Amino acid sequence: MPLLELKDLHVALEDGTPIVKGVDLTVDANEVHAIMGPNGSGKSTLSYAIAGHPAYQITQGQILFDGQDITEAGADERSQAGLFLAFQYPHAIPGVTVTNFLRTAINAVRKAKNGGVDDPISIKEFREQLFAAMDKLKVSRELASRYLNDGFSGGEKKRVEILQMAMLKPRIAVLDETDSGLDIDALKVVSGGVQSLVGPEMGALVITHYKRILEYITPDHVHVFVDGKIVESGGPELADVLEASGYERWETQKEAVA
Ligand SMILES: Nc1ncnc2c1ncn2[C@@H]1O[C@H](COP(=O)(O)OP(=O)(O)O)[C@@H](O)[C@H]1O
Ligand SMILES: [Mg+2]
Incomplete structure (x- = not known):
């Protein structure tokens, strides 16, 4: 049984x-699956719907996670089950340090796994895990005591996001345009971090407009996404076709049908 399964998923805006x-x-x-599509094709809408964002309505179809129907589940429930989403535009949370945010997130997952009973991680174990993950992902220790995303550069936001992923150990990670606004060093850290976490415990869905991040994360499957639909699926070579010739071929088809 696959971990994440989308079946005939239709998503609409609030209107x-x-x-x-x-x-x-x-x-x-x-x-590692990559979804590649032009701007405005609905990639972020798809990732918000997978995350359970209340502003995006699932009007038809189903989302299954590890065989369970989570189509109607709340965002918290989804993340506690092991779904992790890294968004294109992460929010700042003034007044909450990176450390406290991570500890709260870890404890929420531990509580859910413990049948709803608190099971907080010890300070010692938390610090060990945090420092090990920070070293691995080359995140400076100074960042841990700062307020989450408050005045962070694009690269710092993404590093913290990947740090959060490394600590939460999700089973499916969805990354929406993680490559936008990253310099090459940050891109390498982020994609290396994702790549190192994909394995028997985790799969990833990388959503992107550009091929750039796929030079560092090798997808097993590439899906071309145009006008809210997957119009073609293939192996990593499909990303090269897109890089060379863009989305025109599929967009023309769309117009011909319309
Ligand atoms: N919250 C929203 N309010 C209004 N329009 C939205 C909202 N979210 C997405 N859209 C619209 O839906 C379409 C798809 O957007 P989006 O999912 O962000 O595409 P992509 O991520 O592929 O660029 C666009 O026309 C966008 O303007
Ligand atoms: Mg988007």
């Missing part, structure tokens, strides 16, 4: 405008 128009996709542990 009812349909954006995602029937997506079938399965992502399992050990797999």
Whole structure:
């Protein structure tokens, strides 16, 4: 049974405008899937719907996680089950340090795994895990005591996001445009971090407009996403085709059908 399964997923905006128009996709542990599509094709809408964002309505179809129907589940429930989403525009949380944010997030997952009973991580164990993850991802220790995303550079935000992922150990990670606004060093850290976490415990869905991040994360499957639908799926070579010739071929098809 695959970890994440989207079945004929349709997503609309709050005003009812349909954006995602029937997506079938399965992502399992050990797999990296890339969804590549032009701006405005509905990629972020798809990732918000997977995350359970209340502003995006699932109007048809299903999302299954490890065989459970989570189509109606809240965002908290999804993340506690092991779904992790890194967004294109992370929010700042003034007044909450990176350390406290991470500890709260870890404790929420531990509580859910412990049948709803608090099971807080010890300070010692938390610090050990945090420092090990920071060293691995080359995040400076100074960042841990700062307020989350408050005045962070694009690269710092992404490093903290990947740090959060390394500590929460999700089973499926969805990364929406993680490459935008990153310099090459930060991009290498982020993609190296994701790559090192993908394995028997985790699979990843990398959503991107550009091929750049795929030079550092090797996808097993590439899906071309145009106008709310997957219009073609293939192996990593499909990303090269897109880089060379863009989305025109599929967009023209769309116009011909419309
Ligand atoms: N919260 C929202 N309010 C209004 N329009 C939205 C909202 N989210 C997405 N859209 C619209 O839905 C379409 C798809 O957007 P999006 O999912 O962000 O695409 P992508 O991530 O592929 O660039 C766009 O026309 C966008 O303007
Ligand atoms: Mg987007």
